[in-house]
């Protein structure tokens with residue numbers, strides 16, 4: 001499903017485009033419409049499924065298309081950790097870039113200056129607040145937070161918040177909110193205490209369950225942590241390291257598929273590209289040659305990550321980190337079909353480290369990082385956290401006003 005079909009505001013579609021999202025992930029396809037229709041939601045969806053945009057997009061759309069009082073908080077998102085607060089505020093910054101909706105991340109552990117900035121935003125009114133519970137209570141206790149116009153409440157990673165003992169804090173924050181509002185509850189798991197919270201909070205909710213399957217055990221998953229410019233020399237090295245009979249290389253964008261294929265053709269690899277710009281005839285011919293082993297390597301966008309069923313693909317290479325965890329699982333699932341062994345290697349550039357860490361979280365394990373051979377020069381360290389926060393902590397309220 002594409003985002004235009006969902007009837008989202010043009011300014012929002014521009015933001016989506018600039019983030020490089022082309023189609024809705026399964027959780028987005030399921031929750032955006034009910035949220036637009038004003039329903040309460042309880043969704044079990046993990047990090048890596050695109051759940052942040054699943055609630056931000058319809059909320060932004062509703063904020064753009066309905067009236068709300070100026071200088072009042074309109075949407076409140078409560079999350080367990082500062083990292084998640086920053087990450088959501090950053091996603092908001094991207095998706096909402098062409099709108100004038102203001103957003104601030106409110107979390108503990110910062111310096112005195114950040115408290116003052118938060119206080120200023122909360123008392124003069126910011127449209128959207130993403131907060132950790134303890135810090136929000138500290139502000140609420142001071143009496144200047146404008147909560148009377150909160151129309152949307154999101155609890156994200158609610159199971160983690162309960163595990164961390166935030167139940168009372170959450171209920172206290174909610175006691176400041178108007179009774180009439182839309183409630184959205186996201187949680188990776190649904191233990192009984194989550195059901196209790198849902199019963200207390202939600203009215204006639206739509207229940208959504210995004211079950212993410214794990215990749216088959218027999219796939220050997222590996223990754224190279226590299227600088228972007230090391231990817232091409234390294235992929236040539238990997239392809240030359242063994243006489244592979246069938247390889248698929250995935251790229252997220254058509255443009256990258258075309259460039260990489262041209263580059264590898266020049267290096268005389270038996271390779272073709274496949275993506276939605278190709279005429280049907282050409283696509284079929286390429287697939288046939290690949291099936292018949294006339295062609296060894298395919299370079300594809302994610303259109304091939306679902307559905308194709310060709311046995312004996314020995315190696316899947318992710319030339320870039322897929323945008324969400326499910327695409328990763330679908331991509332690497334092209335190898336090791338029918339119980340055979342297969343290898344999946346992902347190239348992670350510095351800018352992609354955080355995205356890959358979200359995928360590892362979804363997988364519930366770390367993927368082995370292989371050493372980049374010395375001949376390619378020094379490679380970056382894998383430290384996704386240090387690549388996570390923008391300098392201002394995703395605080396666009398500071399930027400805009």
Ligand code: AMP
Pocket residue numbers: 020021022023024025028046047048049050051052053323324325355358
């Ligand atoms: P989340 O589960 O919200 O942490 O999102 C995981 C990753 O998926 C983030 O890097 C998002 O930017 C990315 N993402 C979310 N929605 C889409 C989409 N529709 N298309 C491509 N990437 C997406």
